Amino acid sequence: MTTATPTVGAGVQATGTPGRAARVRKRLNSRTATLVSIVIALLWTIPTFGLFISSFRPEDQIKTTGWWTFFSDPQFTLENYQEVLFSTGSSGQLASYFINSLAITIPSVLFPLAFASLAAYALAWINFKGRDWVYIAIFALQIVPLQMALVPLLKFFSTGVTVAGVQILPAWDLVDEQKFAQVWFAHTCFALPFAVFLLHNFISQLPGDLMEAARVDGATHPKIFRTIVLPLITPALAAFGIFQFLWVWNDLLVALIFAGGGDETAPLTVRLAELAGTRGNEWQRLTAGAFVSIVVPLIVFLSLQRFFVRGLLAGSVKG
Amino acid sequence: MEFDFAAEQPKFLMLMYGLIAFVGVVGGLLLLLDVVPAWFARRREERLVAAVASGTPLPRRRKPREGVIALFFLLPTLLFLLVGLVVPAIRTTLLSFMDKDSSSWVGLANYSWLFSEDSIVRVLINSLIWVLLVPLAATAFGLIYAVLVDKARFEAVAKSLIFLPMAISFVGAAIIWKFVYAYRGDGDQIGLLNQIVVSLGGEPKQWLLESPLNTFLLIVIMVWIQAGFAMVVLSAAIKAIPADIVEAARLDGVSPWQMFWQITMPSIRPALIVVVVTLSIATLKVFDIVRTATNGNYDTNVIATEMYNQAFRYQENGHGSALAVFLFVLVIPIVIYQIRNLRQQREG
Numbered sequence: 325m326t327t328a329t330p331t332v333g334a335g336v337q338a339t340g341t342p343g344r345a346a347r348v349r350k351r352l353n354s355r356t357a358t359l360v361s362i363v364i365a366l367l368w369t370i371p372t373f374g375l376f377i378s379s380f381r382p383e384d385q386i387k388t389t390g391w392w393t394f395f396s397d398p399q400f401t402l403e404n405y406q407e408v409l410f411s412t413g414s415s416g417q418l419a420s421y422f423i424n425s426l427a428i429t430i431p432s433v434l435f436p437l438a439f440a441s442l443a444a445y446a447l448a449w450i451n452f453k454g455r456d457w458v459y460i461a462i463f464a465l466q467i468v469p470l471q472m473a474l475v476p477l478l479k480f481f482s483t484g485v486t487v488a489g490v491q492i493l494p495a496w497d498l499v500d501e502q503k504f505a506q507v508w509f510a511h512t513c514f515a516l517p518f519a520v521f522l523l524h525n526f527i528s529q530l531p532g533d534l535m536e537a538a539r540v541d542g543a544t545h546p547k548i549f550r551t552i553v554l555p556l557i558t559p560a561l562a563a564f565g566i567f568q569f570l571w572v573w574n575d576l577l578v579a580l581i582f583a584g585g586g587d588e589t590a591p592l593t594v595r596l597a598e599l600a601g602t603r604g605n606e607w608q609r610l611t612a613g614a615f616v617s618i619v620v621p622l623i624v625f626l627s628l629q630r631f632f633v634r635g636l637l638a639g640s641v642k643g
Numbered sequence: 644m645e646f647d648f649a650a651e652q653p654k655f656l657m658l659m660y661g662l663i664a665f666v667g668v669v670g671g672l673l674l675l676l677d678v679v680p681a682w683f684a685r686r687r688e689e690r691l692v693a694a695v696a697s698g699t700p701l702p703r704r705r706k707p708r709e710g711v712i713a714l715f716f717l718l719p720t721l722l723f724l725l726v727g728l729v730v731p732a733i734r735t736t737l738l739s740f741m742d743k744d745s746s747s748w749v750g751l752a753n754y755s756w757l758f759s760e761d762s763i764v765r766v767l768i769n770s771l772i773w774v775l776l777v778p779l780a781a782t783a784f785g786l787i788y789a790v791l792v793d794k795a796r797f798e799a800v801a802k803s804l805i806f807l808p809m810a811i812s813f814v815g816a817a818i819i820w821k822f823v824y825a826y827r828g829d830g831d832q833i834g835l836l837n838q839i840v841v842s843l844g845g846e847p848k849q850w851l852l853e854s855p856l857n858t859f860l861l862i863v864i865m866v867w868i869q870a871g872f873a874m875v876v877l878s879a880a881i882k883a884i885p886a887d888i889v890e891a892a893r894l895d896g897v898s899p900w901q902m903f904w905q906i907t908m909p910s911i912r913p914a915l916i917v918v919v920v921t922l923s924i925a926t927l928k929v930f931d932i933v934r935t936a937t938n939g940n941y942d943t944n945v946i947a948t949e950m951y952n953q954a955f956r957y958q959e960n961g962h963g964s965a966l967a968v969f970l971f972v973l974v975i976p977i978v979i980y981q982i983r984n985l986r987q988q989r990e991g
Contacts, residue, residue: 358795364788365804368867371819372807374835378822389831390838420651427654431661438669439719446716452709458717465724467978468732469928471947471967475738475954476731501657508661513727516720545712546676574812576931577947581955588654593814597935600818607822607833614818618811625810629803636872637879 372618379404379611386607404612417587418595418616425573425591425617427504428583432511432572433565439512440519441527441561445549447520448528449535459524465517473513474581481506481582500588507582507589511572519564522635526560527553563635566628570621592617668719676715683708732971739964753965766944769858773865773929773945774973778922780866782915785873789881790903792874802878806871813868813931820864821936824850854942861943864932869925873918880914881907913988920981927973946970 378391382401389397409419446452447459485493498506530553538548554561576593583589585598596613603609625632742749757763788805792798808816825834826849832838837847851857884907892906908915930947933939939948946966954963 357791358797361788361792361795361801362797364791365801368870369804369807370835371823371867372811375819375822386833388833390833390835392835392838393831423651423654427658427661430658431665434662434665438665439723442669442672442716443720446713450709450713450716452713455713458721462720462724465728467924467971467974468728469967469970469974471928471950472735472971473728473731474735474967475960475964476734477727480726480731501653504654504657504661509723509727513723516724517728520720544677544680545709545716546673546680549716550673570810574814576812576814576934577951580951593812593931596814596818597931600814600821600935601938604821607825610818611822614815618815621810621812622807625807626803629806633875633879636875 375611375614378607379615381608383608386611387605404608405616408609408612409616418592418613420587421590421592421595422616424504424583424587424589425593425620427501428507428511428579428589428591429569429572431504431508432515433568435508435512436515436519436568437561437565440516440523440564441554441557442549443516443520444523444527445545445553447524448530449548449553450545462517462520466521468517470514470578474577477510477513478581481509500586503583503589507579510578510582511568511575514578515568515571519568522564522567523557523560526557530556559631559634562628562631566624566632567635569624570632573621672715672719676712679715680712735964735967738960739968741961741964743959743961745960749961753961754969756962757965757969762944763949765942766946766949769942769944770927770946772858773862774923774926776859776862777865777869777926777929778919780862781869781922782873782877782918784866784870785875785918786877786915788870788874789878790907793878793881802874805874808868809871811868813864813929814935816864816868817932817935820860820867821851824860826850851937851943852941857937857941857943861932861936864936865926865929869922873922876914876918877911880911884910913984916981916984920977923977924974927970946973 374391377394378386380400380402381391381394382399382403385393385399409417409422411417443462447455447462480493481496481498484491484495496506534552535548538552543551573591574593575591576597579591579594580597583591583594585594587595592613596610596617599606599610599613738745739753740748740750742752757767792801795801811819822833823835824837825832826837826847827833832841832847834850836850841847850860888906888910889902892902897905928947929945930951933943933945933948934951937943939945939952944952946969950963950966950970953959953966
C-alpha cells in the first residue's frame with residue numbers, strides 16, 4: 325500500500341472552500357468550543373487509556389487497586405505482556421494467535437481487492453449486454469447479512485455439494501492451519517459487494533477521454549486496466565484495503581465459525597473473547613491481551629487515516 | 644514460558660500458499676486476458692489474408708467481443724458471490740422451513756417458535772432497544788460534536804481521538820468497557836464506574852448482571868465506537884455547506900441556534916439519513932460486543948448472538964436459519980427507506 329497520492333477520485337472528500345470560509349470560521353473560533361471539544365475528546369479516550377496503563381501494572385496491583393492510583397504509586401512491569409504473549413497452555417500464547425491473525429488478514433484483503441477492481445473496471449468501462457443489471461445485482465447483495473450465508477457455507481466446506489444424491493464437489497476436508505483457506509474464502513465472498521461498489525464509484529469517475537484515447541491507440545482492456553486504471557485508483561485501493569484490513573482483523577463471527585477455536589487457526593479476537601469468558605477476572609492478562617490485539621489496527625489506522633476517511637465518505641455519502 | 648517458533652512454521656507455509664494462489668489466479672487471469680484477444684486478432688488477420696488471396700469479398704469486420712472480455716473480468720467476483728453468498732442465502736431461507744437437522748419440512752414452525760418462546764421474545768425486545776438507541780445516540784453525539792469542533796482549534800486531534808475507537812475491535816472495546824464496569828466485593832474498586840459511584844457515596848454494583856440496565860451499558864459500548872463514524876461523515880457534510888450561504892445568513896443576523904436549525908440541518912439532511920441507516924444496519928447485526936461482554940447471559944441476548952447459539956452451539960439449523968432470515972427481513976425496510984430518499988434527492 326503506497327502513500328503516494330494522485331488526486332484522481334479525491335473529489336469525493338468534501339472540503340470547505342478556503343479563503344472566505346476559513347475567515348468566517350476563524351472569526352467564530354471560540355475558546356469555549358475548543359475547550360469543550362477537547363475535554364470530551366479526552367473523556368472519550370479515558371477507557372482505552374485506563375486499559376493501556378493497567379496492562380503495565382503488576383498483577384496484584386491491577387487486582388486490588390484502580391489504575392488511577394498508578395499516578396500516585398507508579399509500578400511498571402512488562403511481565404503481563406511476557407506472560408500473555410509467550411506462555412503456553414490456556415493462559416495466553418497470544419503470539420501464536422497474532423500470527424494467525426496475520427495469516428488470515430493478508431490474503432483476505434488481497435483477494436477481494438484484486439477481484440473487485442477487475443469487476444469494477446468491467447462494470448464501468450466495458451460495454452456489454454446486461455451490464456447495469458449485473459451491477460445492480462452486486463450492489464443489492466450488500467444488504468444481505470452475512471448471517472444468511474453462515475450455515476450453508478460451513479456445510480459447503482465440510483460436506484461438499486450434492487445435488488439429488490450425486491456428489492458434484494467434494495468436501496474440503498481441511499485440518500489445522502489449512503482452515504485458513506476457509507476463512508479467506510468466506511471473507512472474500514462477504515467483502516465483494518461493498519468492494520465492487522466502492523471501487524466502481526472511483527473507477528467510473530475516471531475521465532472517459534483517457535480510455536477512449538487508449539482504445540484508439542489499440543490498447544486492449546487488460547492493458548488499459550493494468551497501465552492506466554490501476555495506478556490512478558491507488559487511493560481508492562488503499563481506502564478499501566484499510567477498510568477490509570480493519571474489518572478482518574477485528575472480526576469475531578466469521579473466524580469463530582470458519583477458523584475454529586484452536587491455536588492453529590483462531591485469530592486474536594477469538595482467543596480474547598474466550599479469555600474474557602473463562603478468565604474474566606484475570607485483568608493482567610485481559611488488559612495486555614486486548615492491547616496486543618488493538619495495537620496493529622491502531623497503527624494502520626493512524627498512519628493511513630486520510631485514506632480511511634476518504635473511503636468512508638465515498639462509501640456512505642455518495643451512495 | 645517457552646514459545647516454540649518452529650511450531651508456527653506451517654502457518655507461514657499456508658500463508659505462502661495463499662499468496663502463491665493469489666498471484667497465480669490474478670496473474671493468470673490477466674495473462675489469459677492478454678492472450679485471448681491477441682488470438683482473436685490473429686484469427687481475423689488470417690481470415691482477411693485468406694479472403695484477399697482467394698479474391699472473395701472481404702468479410703465484414705465483426706465487433707470485438709467485449710462481452711467475453713467482460714465475462715473474464717467479472718468471473719472471479721461472480722463465482723465467489725454465487726458460491727459464497729447467493730446460493731447460501733437461498734439455502735438458509737429454505738432451511739428456515741425445515742427441522743433442526745434439515746431432514747424434513749416443518750412449515751412455519753420455526754417462525755412461530757420465534758415469537759412464542761419467552762427467551763426469544765426477550766431477544767427481539769433487546770434488539771429493538773439496540774436498534775432504536777444506538778443510531779439515535781451515536782448520531783446525536785456525532786452531530787453535536789461535529790458542530791462544536793467545527794469552530795474549535797486542534798480540530799484534527801480532537802476528531803482523531805473521537806474517531807479512534809473505530810479502529811478497535813468490538814472484542815477489544817468490550818474488554819475495555821468490561822474493565823470500566825468491573826466490580827469488587829471488598830476493598831478498593833478497580834472499575835472506573837464503581838469508583839465514581841463509591842466516591843459519590845453510592846454502593847458498588849455488578850453492573851453487567853443487572854437486567855435491564857446491562858443492555859444499556861452494552862449499548863454505551865456500541866455508541867462509543869460508532870459516534871466517531873457519525874462525527875466524521877457529518878463533519879464533512881457541514882464543511883461542504885457553501886460559505887456564501889453561511890455568510891449571507893450571518894449578514895442577516897441569525898442567531899447560532901437559528902443557523903443550526905435553518906441552515907445546517909437542512910443542508911446535511913442527506914448525510915444524516917445515510918449515517919442513521921448505516922448505523923441501524925450495523926446495530927441490527929451486533930454480535931461481538933454482547934458475546935464478549937456477557938455471552939448473552941443475564942437477559943442481554945440479541946438476534947445475532949442467539950442465531951449463532953442456535954445454529955452453531957445447539958445445532959438447531961432450523962431455528963438459526965429462521966433468526967437469520969428474520970434479521971434480513973428487518974434490514975429490508977431500512978434499505979427501502981434509504982433508496983426512496985436517494986431517489987427523492989435526485990429528483991428534487
